[in-house]
Amino acid sequence: MSDEELMCKYQEGDVGAMDELLIRYRNPLYRFAFRLSRNAAEAEDIAQEVFLKIHQFRNDYRPVGKFRTWIFSIAHNLCISKIRRTKWLVFWPRKHDAPDELMDFESPDPSPQQVASGNEMSEIVKRCIQGLPFLQKEALILREYENLDYHEIGQILHKPVGTIKTLLYRARVQLKNTLLPYMGPEGGYNV
Amino acid sequence: MFKRHVVKELSAYLDNQLSERRAKKVKAHLDSCAVCVQELCRLKQLSEALKTWSLPGLSPDFDNGVKNEIVRAELQKGEVTMKKRTLAILIPSSALAMILVIAFLGSMQLYVKRGMQGRFKSAADEIRESYSQPVIRLSGGSKQQHADAAYGPYDVNGIGGDIKRNAKMVSGVVRTGMISNEGNAEYDGGWSGADSMSVVSGKDYPAQTTTEPGQGPVIIVAPVLPATGEGEKIIRTANVSLEVEDGREAFKKASLVCQELGGYLASSNFYKDKEGRQGGTITMRIPQDRFLIALDRINSLGKVESSYANSQDVSQEYANLNTQLGTAMIVYNKMLEALQKRQVTIPEATRLESELTPIRKRIEDLKNKIEYLNNAVSFTTITVNFREPLVSEKVLKENKRSIQENMLTAKINCLKLFANAIKNMPAIIATVLLLAAVLAIAYLFVYLVIRLIKRG
Incomplete structure (x- = not known):
């Protein structure tokens, strides 16, 4: 049964459809949110909230587009809201907050010391991706990890396909430049 | 076939997102261009490298958490509906109340404009009248008399100082009581109770009425010598x-x-x-x-x-x-x-x-x-x-009069102030609303500027 059919069933009151949707999308949404946010707890909250929004707006859903696009666009909007809220809080630091919690603006590029000590390509990739501009990062994540095509990514990010193409190209160029020193000439990694 | 390098197309080519015609061209170019092939390899290598980003697993209670949140949302929905209903009552009621208040203020303004001056004048006159009562003085067999009204009982201070009589004014004639010098009558003056044995019997004396400026009418009764x-x-x-x-x-x-x-x-x-x-x-x-x-x-x-x-x-x-x-x-x-x-x-x-x-x-x-x-x-x-x-009574009276006038002025000023406040209430409300709007715009402007700064 397709995602759209499941959603229609849930619209009709089939609670079991939500269970199936949870099984299908909990991990993709969590991964997407995790890669865009800072930590696992925040990502879990976002993913949970996505399903809550699906429940709240189930009657507004029309099976004209792909369900996957709809659910990722909800996640995209929630991530943006979260980031905006975080920015606001950062801009107006609370009096009793620990300064290092709010002023932790580390350089996105991995320092040689960190690379030497961490010795893990995963951490390097993470830091490099987090150093990308938000839209490039989002487009890259949706493409590389969720395997969405450009059209779907454009619908999620509300951008034309050409823009998505450019975003991905720029993201890859930047990543290539930052990750190149860690990649061997014949494949493999120099970390 | 592209004659120039197709580095920019390689990303989409790798993702298989190019059109068929364009993909063929890129492929043809790659067959003859080592640079672009190398670039494609790097992109593939990069894609492989990106796959190494491992993630922590999702919490096992995630599904239960979602379901609990849904249940909680359903429960809250009832409250929200209640709130919506409350608002649905409150908002029209408030609007109606506001309209009534504005109508009341408008009518008050009209009322104040039309009638305030005349009403204040009459109010001021009433207050003034309350401070200036008429004085009727009776001289002759009886002395100074302060009457509360033209027709009614009044007290008479005799020349001895302690005479009190009740009498009525009838057709301009003052009817006095019996005056005797035998010591037990109303007349207690020392001048009349001495050696003389003469008796003045009560009778009607023709009254003359004169007016002193500022003191009311004065009735002079011609006395008869014993x-x-x-x-x-x-x-x-x-x-x-x-x-x-x-x-x-x-x-x-x-x-x-x-x-x-x-x-x-x-x-x-x-x-x-x-x-x-x-x-x-x-x-x-x-x-x-x-x-x-x-x-x-x-x-x-x-x-x-x-x-x-x-x-x-x-x-x-x-x-x-x-x-x-x-x-x-x-x-x-x-x-x-x-x-x-x-x-x-x-x-x-x-x-x-x-x-x-x-x-x-x-x-x-x-x-x-x-x-x-x-x-x-x-x-x-x-x-x-x-x-x-x-202590001069003249000074006391002047002071008293001055205090009364000051009180009167203060009362009138208070009334005027109150009237002005009512009259200007719509303008004040409009000013407050305007100020609030300006502040809101200023706040919005600052917020947008901060947002732009944050975005860089």
Whole structure:
């Protein structure tokens, strides 16, 4: 049964459809949110909230587009809201907050010391991706990890396909430049 | 085939997102371009590297958490619906209330504009009237009377100071009560309770009404002198002490009273003490038939502190003097006749002459005494002592009046202020709303600027 059919069933009151949707999308949404946010707890909250929004707006859903696009666009909007809220809080630091919690603006590029000590390509990739501009990062994540095509990514990010193409190209160029020193000439990694 | 490098197309080519025609061209270019092939390899390598980003696993309670959140949302939905219903009632009610308030304010404004001036004027007049009550003064047999109304009971302060009567004004005639000098009646003045046994029975006196500026009508009742009887000779004296507001004015008025009643000033003195109070003493001689009128008018000059009147009956003395004079005149006439008719010798004439001289002297003395008594009887003596009080009532009255005027002004100002506040209420509300709008715009502007700065 397709995602759209499941959603229609849930619209009709089939609670079991939500269970199936949870099984299908909990991990993709969590991964997407995790890669865009800072930590696992925040990502879990976002993913949970996505399903809550699906429940709240189930009657507004029309099976004209792909369900996957709809659910990722909800996640995209929630991530943006979260980031905006975080920015606001950062801009107006609370009096009793620990300064290092709010002023932790580390350089996105991995320092040689960190690379030497961490010795893990995963951490390097993470830091490099987090150093990308938000839209490039989002487009890259949706493409590389969720395997969405450009059209779907454009619908999620509300951008034309050409823009998505450019975003991905720029993201890859930047990543290539930052990750190149860690990649061997014949494949493999120099970390 | 692309002649130039297709580095920019490689990303989409790798993702298989190029159109079929374009993908063929890129593929053809890659067959002949080692640089682009190398770039494609790097992109593939990069893609592989990106796959190494491992993630922590999802919490096992995630599904339960989602379901719990859904249940909670359902429960909250009822509250939200309730809130929506409440708002659905509250918002129209508030709007209606606002409309009513605005309509009320508008009507108040119109009301204030149209009627405020006239209403304030009438209110101010009422307040003024409450501070200025009419004073009816009754002089004559009774003294100063403060009447609450034209028709009604009133109190009369007699010249003795303690007389209280109830009377009614009937057709311009003041009906006074019985006045007797026997000591137990209403009249308690010292001047009337002395030697004189005369009785004044109650009767209607024609009233005259005059008006003094600022003091209301004054009714003067012409008094009747107590009868002294045929041939009776009574010397009347009175001593009045007054507390007056203005010593100089009192002196002038007393002199004027004396002059108007046909009397004369026997003596007078005027002084000013250390505290600056003016005072004086006037001794005036007033024809006996105007004695009571004079007393009334003098008592009306100020507050009577003490009043003393004395009547001395000199009828017997007067009769004796007249008899002695008559006898002396007979002796004198007979001796003079004898002296004129008889032929007497010089020594005898000298003796008669020497006898006539004391008789003549006695006659002159008796005549002088009679003349003195006549004078004393026909002109009564009134001594008036007057002085200003320690604390001048004039000043007190002025202060009181000033306070009342200030209070009146303050009341009127308060009313005006209140009226202005009501009148300007719509403008104030509009100003507040405008200010709120400006602040909101300013806040929005600052918020947008901060947002732009944050975005870089």
